[in-house]
Amino acid sequence: MGEFVRVEVDGAIATIRLDRPPMNALNAQLQDEIAAAATEVDTDPGVRAVVLYGGEKVFAAGADIKEMATASFAQVAVDSRRLQAAFTTVARIGKPVVAAITGYALGGGLELALCADFRVAGAGARVGQPEILLGIIPGAGGTQRLPRLIGPARAKDIVFTGRFVAAAEAHAIGLVDQVVPDADVYRAARELVARYATGPAVALRAAKQAIDAGLESDLDTGLEIERLNFASLFATEDQRTGMRSFVENGPGKATFAGR
Numbered sequence: 599m600g601e602f603v604r605v606e607v608d609g610a611i612a613t614i615r616l617d618r619p620p621m622n623a624l625n626a627q628l629q630d631e632i633a634a635a636a637t638e639v640d641t642d643p644g645v646r647a648v649v650l651y652g653g654e655k656v657f658a659a660g661a662d663i664k665e666m667a668t669a670s671f672a673q674v675a676v677d678s679r680r681l682q683a684a685f686t687t688v689a690r691i692g693k694p695v696v697a698a699i700t701g702y703a704l705g706g707g708l709e710l711a712l713c714a715d716f717r718v719a720g721a722g723a724r725v726g727q728p729e730i731l732l733g734i735i736p737g738a739g740g741t742q743r744l745p746r747l748i749g750p751a752r753a754k755d756i757v758f759t760g761r762f763v764a765a766a767e768a769h770a771i772g773l774v775d776q777v778v779p780d781a782d783v784y785r786a787a788r789e790l791v792a793r794y795a796t797g798p799a800v801a802l803r804a805a806k807q808a809i810d811a812g813l814e815s816d817l818d819t820g821l822e823i824e825r826l827n828f829a830s831l832f833a834t835e836d837q838r839t840g841m842r843s844f845v846e847n848g849p850g851k852a853t854f855a856g857r
Contacts, residue, residue, distance in 0.1 A: 600631030605638055610646035610795040611788055612639040621659035622652045624706040633684035640691045646799055647791035648695040650714055651784055660705025678737045685738050689713040692803035694794040698787035699723045709738040718787040719765040720780035728760040748772050798836035799856035
């Protein structure tokens with residue numbers, strides 16, 4: 599339990615809750631606590647799905663500009679490595695992860711949301727990469743994860759202009775997966791990942807790893823990653839349970855132990 603980040607577990611769903619009022623500005627301490635929380639939920643066998651949540655009013659409105667404004671090149675070279683490492687820890691959580699976006703997800707806030715597998719936004723939410731308006735560029739994945747998600751031309755528009763993107767447009771371009779009333783964001787995010795909380799945990803981890811690693815590889819390498827993950831699942835209890843249940847009862851009726 600950190601000062602600005604806490605992990606709340608309800609059933610098999612963990613919520614990584616950012617709580618640094620008023621805007622969840624991503625200072626160094628918050629970054630470190632995010633990484634620690636991501637490691638905690640990734641290694642907890644009782645957690646089967648994860649929600650990233652900044653609260654009812656805001657997801658995260660980017661870096662702490664007051665902290666960055668007088669930073670030197672040497673300092674930023676070190677700090678940016680820590681920031682990227684923290685967010686990569688989130689991206690590598692081996693469980694389904696959804697970002698529940700209320701209010702603003704800007705700069706580092708959007709980059710954090712991009713580390714999730716899915717994004718649910720409130721109708722009034724705004725997302726964007728406004729770093730260009732400060733004379734810099736995104737430094738925590740915005741130039742890399744964003745174009746991989748929505749394509750290079752759309753990503754360049756958002757990065758080059760620094761504009762805020764409304765929830766409806768974000769949904770239309772595939773930047774968010776659902777738009778719901780602002781008051782329903784957290785509930786909708788939980789419902790989205792609840793379907794995975796009783797699934798075969800080892801197979802879900804393998805599927806996530808195969809997709810994510812495959813996207814960074816050529817097709818032949820990606821297929822080999824898939825093949826090895828596929829074969830490895832025949833050493834799991836869930837594979838035996840799932841196939842036995844299919845033969846005896848038909849599809850979709852297995853109860854998985856997550857082993």
